[in-house]
Amino acid sequence: MSNITPSIIHSIEAINRDYICALDKLDMSAWLGCFSQQGTYTFISEENERRGFPIAFMLDDCYERLQDRVTQVLEIQDDSTEHYTTRHFTQLTSVKELGGNRYQANFNYSVYYTQKDTNLSNLLCVGRYEDIVSIKNEKGIFEQRKAVTDTNVIPRYIAYPI
Amino acid sequence: MPNDTTGTPFEWPAKYNEVPKAVFEMDELWPQELDNIFYGEEWHPIVHRSEIPNPGDFKASELGEMPIFAVHGEDGTIRIFQNTCTHRGTSMVTESSGNKKELECPYHRWLFNLEGDLVGCPNSREFTPDFDMKNFSLPKLRTEEFNGLFFVTMSDKTPALKDYFGAEFTERLSRVLGGDGRLKLAGYQKVIYDCNWKAYCDNDGYHAPLLHKAFAMLNWQGGKGSQNVTINGHLSFESELTMPDQVDALKDGSILDFKGTSTSTGSLVLMSFPLTVFTKHLDMLNIRYAYPKGPKGIEVHYAYFSHEDDDDEMVKHRIRQGSNLLGPCGLISMEDASIFSRIDKGNKTPGNAIFQKGVKDEFKLPLNVAQNDESGNLPRWEHYRKVMGIKRAAS
Numbered sequence: 001m002s003n004i005t006p007s008i009i010h011s012i013e014a015i016n017r018d019y020i021c022a023l024d025k026l027d028m029s030a031w032l033g034c035f036s037q038q039g040t041y042t043f044i045s046e047e048n049e050r051r052g053f054p055i056a057f058m059l060d061d062c063y064e065r066l067q068d069r070v071t072q073v074l075e076i077q078d079d080s081t082e083h084y085t086t087r088h089f090t091q092l093t094s095v096k097e098l099g100g101n102r103y104q105a106n107f108n109y110s111v112y113y114t115q116k117d118t119n120l121s122n123l124l125c126v127g128r129y130e131d132i133v134s135i136k137n138e139k140g141i142f143e144q145r146k147a148v149t150d151t152n153v154i155p156r157y158i159a160y161p162i
Numbered sequence: 163m164p165n166d167t168t169g170t171p172f173e174w175p176a177k178y179n180e181v182p183k184a185v186f187e188m189d190e191l192w193p194q195e196l197d198n199i200f201y202g203e204e205w206h207p208i209v210h211r212s213e214i215p216n217p218g219d220f221k222a223s224e225l226g227e228m229p230i231f232a233v234h235g236e237d238g239t240i241r242i243f244q245n246t247c248t249h250r251g252t253s254m255v256t257e258s259s260g261n262k263k264e265l266e267c268p269y270h271r272w273l274f275n276l277e278g279d280l281v282g283c284p285n286s287r288e289f290t291p292d293f294d295m296k297n298f299s300l301p302k303l304r305t306e307e308f309n310g311l312f313f314v315t316m317s318d319k320t321p322a323l324k325d326y327f328g329a330e331f332t333e334r335l336s337r338v339l340g341g342d343g344r345l346k347l348a349g350y351q352k353v354i355y356d357c358n359w360k361a362y363c364d365n366d367g368y369h370a371p372l373l374h375k376a377f378a379m380l381n382w383q384g385g386k387g388s389q390n391v392t393i394n395g396h397l398s399f400e401s402e403l404t405m406p407d408q409v410d411a412l413k414d415g416s417i418l419d420f421k422g423t424s425t426s427t428g429s430l431v432l433m434s435f436p437l438t439v440f441t442k443h444l445d446m447l448n449i450r451y452a453y454p455k456g457p458k459g460i461e462v463h464y465a466y467f468s469h470e471d472d473d474d475e476m477v478k479h480r481i482r483q484g485s486n487l488l489g490p491c492g493l494i495s496m497e498d499a500s501i502f503s504r505i506d507k508g509n510k511t512p513g514n515a516i517f518q519k520g521v522k523d524e525f526k527l528p529l530n531v532a533q534n535d536e537s538g539n540l541p542r543w544e545h546y547r548k549v550m551g552i553k554r555a556a557s
Contacts, residue, residue, distance in 0.1 A: 043491070047258070048349040055349025055466045059485035064414035071411060072493055080500045152258075153352040153461060157490035157499035 004095050004103075012095060012105045012133050015140035020088035020109075023160060028070040031161065035142045036134060037063050042146040043162050046127060049148050057154070058161060073160055081159045084113040086124065088162075098132065102143065105131045109147070111162055125151035125162060174547050176557040177524040180514040181543050186358040187510060191550070192457040198549050199436050200226030200454075201316040205326055207438050207451065208232055208242055211310040212345040212467060218261040218276060224453045225314060230303065231255050232312060233265070235276040240307075242314050243278055243300040254300070265300070274300055309336050309343030311449070327434065330390045334398045334430050338440045340447060345467040348481055352463045353490035355499060357506035359454035360546070362462070363437035364539055365501055366450065385428070387533040395435035395545035397538050403428025403444070417486055417493075420444050421479055435542055443494075445476070446483045464489045525557050 015034060022030035035041065044056040060066045089110045096104040106128055113124040127149035133140045147162040175182060185191065200206070209221045209232040220233040222245060229245035231254065245253045247267040254265050254274070264281075265274040273282035278300035286293060303314040306323040313323060324332055339345065355362055387401025409415040420428055422445055430442040437460075439450040447467040454460050466484040468477045488495045509515070520528060520535025527544050528537040547554065 045350070045352065047352075051259075051349075053347065053349030054481045054485075055351065056485040057351055057489065057491040059482060061482065062414060064412075065417070065486070067413045068417075071413075076411070076493065077496055077500075080497045082500055082503065152350075153354060154490060155354050156356065156503075157353060157496050159491070159496065 003097050007138055008103060008135060009092070009095060011135045011138050011140040012103060012131075013092060015133060015142060016090055016092070016105075016107060016129075016131075019142070019145070020090060023162075024086055024088055026073075026085070026160060028073050028160075032066055032070050035063065035066055035145070039063060039066060039142050040144050040146075041066060041069070041142075041161060042144075043158075044146065044148055045152045046148050046150045047152040057149075057158065069161060077159060082115060082117060083159070084115045086114075086160070087112045090129070093128070101135050103133045103135065105129075105133050107131070109162070113156075122155065123151075124156075124158065125149040125154055127151065127162075172552060174552050174554045175514050176555040178527050178540055178544065179517040179521040179524050179537065181364075181517070182514050183509040183511060186361050186506060189457040192454075194550060196226045198551070199546075201228075202549060203315065203317040203320040204435060205306065205313040205315050205320060205323055207311055207313050207434070207449065209240065209312050210339070210345060210347070210449065210465070210467070211240060211307075211312070211343070212347045213465065214240065214259075215347075216261065218263055219259070220255055220262060221259050222255050222257065223451070225303075225316070226454075227456075229253060230314070233262075233276055233278075237277065239277070240305075240312055241278055242303045242305050242312060244303065246301070247272055248280065248298040248300060249283070272298075278302055308332070309339040310345060311335075311339060311343070326394070327396055328392050331392060331396050331398045331432060331434070334390075334400060334432055335440060338430055338432060338442045338447060338449075340467065340469040344470040345447065346470055346472075346477075348466040348468050348477075348484060350463050350465050351489035351491075352461065353499070354455070354459055354461050356459060356503040358457060358509075359437055359452065359460045361506045361509065362452065362460045362502050363433060363439075363542075365505060366433070366439050366498055387429070389531050389533050389535065389538045391529060391531055391538050391541045393529065393541060393545070395542035396433065397542065398432040399430070399533070399538070401429045401533060417482060418444065419479065421476060433542075435545060441488070443488065444483055445480050446488055447480070448484065448488055462490075 019034045041060040042056050043058040048055055060069050090107045092107050094106045098104055108128050110126040111124045112121050114121040127147060130146040131142060132144040134143050206225055208223050214221050214232060214234045217234050217236045220231050222231045230242055231245045232240055232242045234240050245255060247254055249270055249272050252267050252269045254267060271284050275281050280295040280298040306313050308323055385402035389399045391397050403420055409418060432440040437452045441448045449465045451463040452460055468480045487493050490499050517536050517540060520531050520537035528540055531538040
């Protein structure tokens with residue numbers, strides 16, 4: 001019998017919702033708030049992941065790197081970027097218990113972007129999230145969020161996390 | 163030569179430091195660029211041995227609009243073929259990479275070994291009377307290797323690789339390739355940039371560090387260095403690293419550590435004509451294979467490498483830097499990426515792009531250029547103009 005209760009599903013869906021809403025509003029502080037102090041974020045191509053190549057598009061392998069991602073988006077790259085807004089669409093596909101109130105969750109995602117200079121919308125990338133979510137008092141938080149993109153050739157440079 | 167957008171014959175400005183913006187926008191130049199440049203007397207890098215290290219490994223690629231693929235033979239030799247069956251033209255490999263024991267065309271089951279020889283074809287007794295399998299090997303491209311990197315050319319007239327690049331470029335390229343070419347592939351970042359291929363190569367190789375706000379925020383000052391250009395449009399740039407003791411802007415400054423042995427060779431940027439960039443920034447070893455998508459758009463594959471002698475810590479460090487500093491999302495390179503398309507948009511206006519820094523005489527081609535001179539791009543433009551047969555206006 002599965003130990004994955006509706007409450008656990010709710011907590012996992014809730015942290016994912018907080019995450020994608022933060023990005024769609026480009027609220028990088030809220031994005032950072034989705035990760036634990038041990039949290040990591042990776043954005044990697046499906047090709048590299050499948051072939052065992054570690055190079056990623058973004059590799060925030062410690063909390064300090066997550067903090068620096070916020071600095072990069074808000075302060076360092078702001079004046080040169082052709083800005084765009086995103087809409088993330090996700091679907092929970094699996095949840096597995098890891099023990100110690102930790103869960104491995106997978107979501108499919110597709111991300112559309114609307115470029116601010118053209119106001120045209122297009123698909124930015126599609127793929128899956130491979131997450132490790134820690135749940136305490138029914139509140140989930142990411143220990144790991146890995147965005148593996150099937151879009152091995154991305155259609156433009158990507159300025160913000162997926 | 164086609165007319166420009168106003169209907170007058172396309173002509174290059176008299177001044178060497180001026181590049182007509184129309185050259186980025188005239189779609190009708192593309193067929194001639196294919197013939198004169200991509201299928202002409204130039205060498206194009208296709209694959210490093212570390213990308214296909216085992217017999218049967220292959221990598222699909224493109225030369226201009228022509229599909230090609232490199233395959234590691236049972237005999238250890240890497241060969242590069244046109245991606246087409248010698249029977250009816252079906253493409254032989256359809257994935258970007260993989261491993262095959264042999265190469266079979268699915269259409270009529272013609273079978274080729276990894277060396278490209280036709281070794282089987284059903285019903286051959288019913289073929290033309292003089293049919294001989296020996297005459298139907300996969301079409302092989304002229305290939306030369308340097309430090310494990312394989313280049314192809316469509317012309318028999320292209321000079322030998324070392325003569326084509328010259329001693330200085332070759333020496334610097336060897337260092338990007340780890341000194342001895344004993345590299346291990348760490349992975350790719352692949353992206354499409356919304357610009358003409360020439361807008362990409364005019365700005366990705368070397369440009370003024372003023373673009374990089376990241377440099378200023380990281381207290382990253384440029385060190386001493388030099389820039390070398392060749393008459394046939396290759397450019398190489400080298401500078402020492404003067405890294406700050408502390409990076410206040412970042413919580414994790416280790417991303418900018420330099421673990422190499424000599425700060426005097428901390429940064430190498432090379433661009434081979436027509437459009438390939440090779441870099442060794444900090445501890446990153448990077449080849450940027452670039453594929454124009456016709457006159458609009460360019461697909462760039464950033465390939466990253468470690469060295470076979472690296473310990474685990476160094477491999478991890480190279481991966482952290484490659485995944486966060488360069489490429490289409492990188493702290494440094496993303497600023498470059500944004501410029502490609504912004505320049506492409508700006509080039510839809512009349513007139514010329516005008517180079518200034520380092521230009522001492524507008525009516526002479528500069529071949530002695532200083533470290534930060536943008537005039538280092540001008541020999542490439544002059545080579546492009548000549549190869550394309552575009553007339554320069556009288557001064």
